[in-house]
Amino acid sequence: MSGLKLRGVRKSFGSVEVIRGIDLDIEPNEFVVFVGPSGCGKSTLLRMIAGLEGITEGELDIGGTRMNDVDPSKRGIAMVFQTYALYPHMSVRQNMGFALKFAGVAKDEIDRQVDEAARILELAPLMHRRPGELSGGQRQRVAIGRAIVRHPEVFLFDEPLSNLDAELRVHMRIEIARLHKELATTIIYVTHDQVEAMTLADKIVVMRDGSVAQVGSPLTLYDDPDNLFVAGFIGSPKMNFLKGVVAESGADVRLPEYGDQIIPLHDSVARPAAGTDVTVGIRPEQFEPDGRTKLDLKIEMIEHLGGETYVYASHNDGEVITVAARDARAVKPGQNFVARFNPTSVLLFGTDGNRIR
Amino acid sequence: MNFMIVRRAAVYLSLSIATFISIFPFYWMVVGATNESRDIVTGKSTIGTNLVANFQNLLAQVDLAQVFWNSAVVAIAATVLTLAVSSLAGYGFEIFRSRVRERIFQILLLLLSIPFAALMVPLFVMISRAHLSNTFTAVILPTVASIFIIFYFRQATKAFPGELRDAARVDGLKEWQIFLYVYLPSMRSTYAAATIIVFMTSWNNYLWPLIVLQTEDKKTITLVISSLTSAYTPDFGVILLSTVLATLPTLIIFFVLQRQFVQGMLGSVK
Ligand SMILES: Nc1ncnc2c1ncn2[C@@H]1O[C@H](COP(=O)(O)OP(=O)(O)OP(=O)(O)O)[C@@H](O)[C@H]1O
Ligand SMILES: [Mg+2]
Numbered sequence: 001m002s003g004l005k006l007r008g009v010r011k012s013f014g015s016v017e018v019i020r021g022i023d024l025d026i027e028p029n030e031f032v033v034f035v036g037p038s039g040c041g042k043s044t045l046l047r048m049i050a051g052l053e054g055i056t057e058g059e060l061d062i063g064g065t066r067m068n069d070v071d072p073s074k075r076g077i078a079m080v081f082q083t084y085a086l087y088p089h090m091s092v093r094q095n096m097g098f099a100l101k102f103a104g105v106a107k108d109e110i111d112r113q114v115d116e117a118a119r120i121l122e123l124a125p126l127m128h129r130r131p132g133e134l135s136g137g138q139r140q141r142v143a144i145g146r147a148i149v150r151h152p153e154v155f156l157f158d159e160p161l162s163n164l165d166a167e168l169r170v171h172m173r174i175e176i177a178r179l180h181k182e183l184a185t186t187i188i189y190v191t192h193d194q195v196e197a198m199t200l201a202d203k204i205v206v207m208r209d210g211s212v213a214q215v216g217s218p219l220t221l222y223d224d225p226d227n228l229f230v231a232g233f234i235g236s237p238k239m240n241f242l243k244g245v246v247a248e249s250g251a252d253v254r255l256p257e258y259g260d261q262i263i264p265l266h267d268s269v270a271r272p273a274a275g276t277d278v279t280v281g282i283r284p285e286q287f288e289p290d291g292r293t294k295l296d297l298k299i300e301m302i303e304h305l306g307g308e309t310y311v312y313a314s315h316n317d318g319e320v321i322t323v324a325a326r327d328a329r330a331v332k333p334g335q336n337f338v339a340r341f342n343p344t345s346v347l348l349f350g351t352d353g354n355r356i357r
Numbered sequence: 358m359n360f361m362i363v364r365r366a367a368v369y370l371s372l373s374i375a376t377f378i379s380i381f382p383f384y385w386m387v388v389g390a391t392n393e394s395r396d397i398v399t400g401k402s403t404i405g406t407n408l409v410a411n412f413q414n415l416l417a418q419v420d421l422a423q424v425f426w427n428s429a430v431v432a433i434a435a436t437v438l439t440l441a442v443s444s445l446a447g448y449g450f451e452i453f454r455s456r457v458r459e460r461i462f463q464i465l466l467l468l469l470s471i472p473f474a475a476l477m478v479p480l481f482v483m484i485s486r487a488h489l490s491n492t493f494t495a496v497i498l499p500t501v502a503s504i505f506i507i508f509y510f511r512q513a514t515k516a517f518p519g520e521l522r523d524a525a526r527v528d529g530l531k532e533w534q535i536f537l538y539v540y541l542p543s544m545r546s547t548y549a550a551a552t553i554i555v556f557m558t559s560w561n562n563y564l565w566p567l568i569v570l571q572t573e574d575k576k577t578i579t580l581v582i583s584s585l586t587s588a589y590t591p592d593f594g595v596i597l598l599s600t601v602l603a604t605l606p607t608l609i610i611f612f613v614l615q616r617q618f619v620q621g622m623l624g625s626v627k
């Protein structure tokens with residue numbers, strides 16, 4: 001298990017810069033998840049770490065060695081691909097042993113390693129099959145097995161579960177978490193899926209347009225986002241963003257689009273000048289029946305999930321706010337709805353999108 | 358309802374005609390091989406009793422073993438070399454990026470439109486200057502870099518997943534090893550289809566061997582059949598028998614590789 005250090009890492013394809021200077025430290029044995037919208041450069045960054053894409057500028061250090069120009073097979077990494085990328089003409093056993101065979105490992109030793117990986121992943125009954133004869137979940141396990149056999153210092157996963165159905169995805173997610181414990185290696189994992197990111201990660205790296213928007217533990221990103229982008233990206237349903245203005249007193253935020261409702265500013269928050277435009281962020285699940293501040297809304301749509309109910313409501317046909325409500329089975333679209341929350345739970349963002357703390 | 362029946366009938370009728378048109382010459386050839394020349398000329402189209410006699414006549418006129426050997430050497434060598442060179446080129450064109458690759462490829466496709474008749478003479482001059490005339494090398498060499506096969510492999514390579522190459526690179530394979538140990542075996546049906554095409558083309562090639570092969574001991578089966586037809590009194594029984602024999606190898610190859618051939622033409626990577 002090696003740690004990684006990225007310093008000012010950049011990548012351009014022709015004149016287009018897709019990775020724009022990334023600094024990142026990954027501790028040994030850490031489970032790091034890259035998330036971000038499509039096209040933000042997650043795969044590219046992962047492939048640069050793997051050595052499948054060149055690094056235009058900056059330094060990549062794995063386990064204390066500069067790896068910028070080292071061959072992929074010599075970086076101590078193994079990669080699991082989104083499409084599994086199993087060799088179609090080889091059996092499961094041959095697929096898993098292929099890298100070792102090329103590294104000149106003796107046949108008995110290859111067999112031992114492959115059997116060990118097969119045991120961990122419960123692949124023993126499938127060893128003679130071809131990839132074409134396996135289900136999606138089984139192929140995924142073989143792909144992971146092929147990675148394990150190489151005993152990498154760092155595992156790289158690029159959206160490994162995105163081709164599986166929902167149930168299998170949950171199952172494999174738990175499997176991967178278990179593997180991380182059992183193998184005790186560093187894992188870098190790319191995903192679109194919030195739940196995967198929140199449940200698997202020790203540390204989440206939120207990326208945006210080729211840069212890092214924020215790095216932190218899942219709960220840090222959820223509770224204490226640095227900017228609007230991260231606040232909006234982490235959490236489902238999304239955080240509500242309300243337009244606000246700092247009131248004359250400087251101690252309150254006024255919500256002009258919600259009947260000039262006043263939210264008193266928390267003492268620990270820096271006080272922007274009166275009249276400053278701000279964005280007030282409040283998560284759907286932070287509304288509570290006995291909150292001190294209220295918004296008068298009219299219900300537009302309701303989603304009953306059984307345990308929870310999501311109420312989509314607006315004030316004077318303005319922007320729709322999502323409220324997660326318990327005990328709201330009886331409410332109907334068109335009704336008036338009072339959403340209450342505590343002013344201490346809101347987050348404030350400046351016009352530049354950064355948190356006002 | 359009536360319309361449906363008429364439509365069906367029309368489909369079946371046209372399919373029957375097409376089948377007849379494609380099968381009849383074949384049938385005629387096989388039947389003719391068993392008949393006397395006289396009967397063939399008068400249009401007899403039932404199995405005859407002259408097969409053995411035709412065979413003896415054929416053996417009396419040509420060294421059949423030598424001729425088959427010549428054709429086989431040429432066709433097999435041409436197939437192996439063409440597949441090796443042209444598949445590598447097609448793979449390279451698709452996999453490796455370069456600013457000029459599309460330009461070069463377009464030029465290649467343009468060259469495809471130059472008729473062989475226009476290339477024949479300069480090609481022959483080149484071959485003679487290289488002192489290769491009347492050798493198998495001379496027959497094979499000009500066909501090895503086949504633009505059509507390069508094009509075919511480039512198209513097929515589009516279906517070869519990039520992540521498979523990446524996986525192989527992470528597993529420690531060099532570029533040539535990826536080609537040899539990952540690409541080649543996983544594109545088996547493409548190779549099978551190309552094998553049939555190249556082998557048939559080479560086996561049936563007539564004009565170019567006619568130009569570069571001069572001595573009897575080098576002649577291939579197509580040249581021999583042609584010389585049989587130009588005899589003063591052509592024996593059609595012998596000619597058709599030799600044609601049947603000449604068809605057999607391609608037929609065998611086709612049936613052996615048939616399944617892969619169809620898959621390869623449909624362009625599937627398993
Ligand atoms: N080989 C390439 N040549 C040119 N541009 C590329 C290449 N590979 C990726 N890009 C561009 O780089 C950007 C980042 O791509 P990347 O695949 O890393 O995104 P991603 O975050 O993994 O997206 P997704 O979540 O959809 O997988 C995209 O705008 C993409 O178009
Ligand atoms: Mg991606």
